[in-house]
Amino acid sequence: MGVIHLILGKANPEKMNGVNKVVYNIATKQAENNFPVEVWGISENTDVNYPERLFTTKIFKSNSNPFSIPEDLKKEILKTNSSTVFHLHGGWIPVFSSLGKFLHKNKRKYVITPHGAYNTVAMEKSKFRKKVYFNLFEKNFIKNASKIHCIGESEVDGLQTVFPNTKNVLIPYGFENLKEDFQINSDKKExxxxxxxxxxxxxxxxxxxxxxxxxxxxxxxxxxxxxxxxxxxxxxxxxxxxxxxxxxxxxxxxxxxxxxxxxxxxxxxxxxxxxxxxxxxxxxxxxxxxxxxxxxxxxxxxxxxxxxxxxxxxxxxxxxxxxxxxxxxxxxxxxxxxxxxxxxxxxxxxxxxxxxxxxxxxxxxxxxxxx
Missing domain, CATH: 3.40.50.2000 (Glycogen Phosphorylase B;)
Structure with missing residues (x-):
């Protein structure tokens, strides 16, 4: 079994996109532990404008239709072993709803990390539009996922309000612990x-x-x-x-x-x-x-x-x-x-x-x- 992280972007840790940084860190740690991992990104261009990394990266050019899956990405998915787990990062992303259907149809397992997309406050934003979109697209995307990786309680609570389920798994991100000498400020004046x-x-x-x-x-x-x-x-x-x-x-x-x-x-x-x-x-x-x-x-x-x-x-x-x-x-x-x-x-x-x-x-x- 291997894992392929699917994201919008290139998992570039030098960019401001927080999801890309998190995916880069997760994939790096998995690679360091000899876990079979790759990162596949959907981007406006396929330029290799990111640093060298320990894991294989494949970039697919996005289509003008936000729901359309790049054809070369479909071909790569079908080449994978049926035991491969696809880890999709993000919520309310049109192409991901299409990918969920494609993966499910072709008997490929996938999990979702929404990265805050389903927390209680986010769910209230553009509530009516999200309700319509949810019933048309997001509901099946979540329904066909094997697991939903939540990083916090608010995301668990938010998702349960619109889609009660038993797929939620609450796991925080890891952190590279910096070994520091334990110090307490001695000045008690303020x-x-x-x-x-x-x-x-x-x-x-x-x-x-x-x-x-x-x-x-x-x-x-x-x-x-x-x-x-x-x-x-x-x-x-x-x-x-x-x-x-x-x-x-x-x-x-x-x-x-x-x-x-x-x-x-x-x-x-x-x-x-x-x-x-x-x-x-x-x-x-x-x-x-x-x-x-x-x-x-x-x-x-x-x-x-x-x-x-x-x-x-x-x-x-x-x-x-x-x-x-x-x-x-x-x-x-x-x-x-x-x-x-x-x-x-x-x-x-x-x-x-x-x-x-x-x-x-x-x-x-x-x-x-x-x-």
Whole structure:
């Protein structure tokens, strides 16, 4: 048995497309473990404009009709062994609905990773159009899949609302653990909360963050918030901070990368990610890897692990009052050295265990690919 990942794109890790990066990482790890794996992509061009990789890559030129399967892709599918598992990445993609029919007709097994396409918030967007499309195309695409790989609870919940099923398998992505010396900031004069990510005010819950921190800071003035990231909403976010009269306490540090970003995270005391809608935020995992306790919403799809490992606080839904209370709770924890250090260690343990690539690959093999 082998696995062929099917995507839109070329699995180029140097591009901004998150799905392509994830597929590249999964295929690379599978190849490193001597698992027979290939990546097939549908793209506007077939240029080899991506780095060398450990796995075979085949690119097929997309047709002008979004539902049309490239003829050379059909021929390649029919050449494969009947035991091959096709792993399709994405949801609400017209050509994938056609591929699902083709694979099913030709007795080829396929699994789906929607990458957030079916989470509860995504399902509400363009709800009427999606309902029509679902009944015409997506329903059979899901129905004929062997398994549906969900990366978070919100995707399981969202899919169950429109297509109750027993095919869901909840497996997070793996993370390349960076072995770091465990450090706790010794300066207890002020607590530093932090956020890293795209400055999408509504999606990332940054309006809730500013409102709740402004109220919290009035009672606990020895606190600061660092926001790392950028977007065309930066000016709007700055105005929001000024409206709440907290510009001297919330710093917009702009985009940071590599060691510069990592060094800033290491200086934080608590990492905060109050999203309204997420797939699986890598920034939370990165922060936990640096022994940073995390305050997250359930919507981040990592909250259940934060709770399971006692690595921070999981807020049941995005709400400024709940977030303010989480700030207060963590201020008390931060002042208790033993309790704070224990949660820091739990954050590292969570990354080492829940996002270990070897365990992730084993689960994918036994729960996704093997009946």
């Amino acid at each position: 607590i530093i909360f932090g956020f890293v990510g795209r400055l999408d005010i509504h999606t990332k819950g940054l309006d809730l963050l500013v409102e709740s921190f402004a109220t919290f800071n009035k009672t606990y003035p020895n606190s600061k918030f660092w926001i790392i990231g950028d977007s065309n909403e930066k000016y709007e976010l700055q105005k929001l901070i000024e409206i709440h009269k907290i510009a001297d306490k919330i710093e917009l540090l702009g985009s940071k990368f590599g060691e510069e970003k990592n060094n800033l995270i290491k200086k934080m005391d608590v990492f905060v990610h109050p999203s309204r809608n997420e797939g699986l935020p890598v920034s939370v995992i990165e922060a936990a890897n640096f022994a940073k306790p995390c305050i997250v919403t359930k919507n981040t799809n990592i909250g259940y692990l934060i709770e399971e490992y006692n690595a921070g606080i999981n807020i049941p839904f995005p709400d400024s009052k709940l977030l303010e209370q989480a700030f207060i709770d963590f201020y008390d924890i931060w002042n208790d050295q033993n309790q704070y250090e224990k949660i820091c260690r739990n954050a590292i343990k969570m990354v080492e265990e829940a996002f270990d690539w070897n365990k992730i690959l084993q689960r994918m093999n036994t729960e996704l690919y093997t009946e």
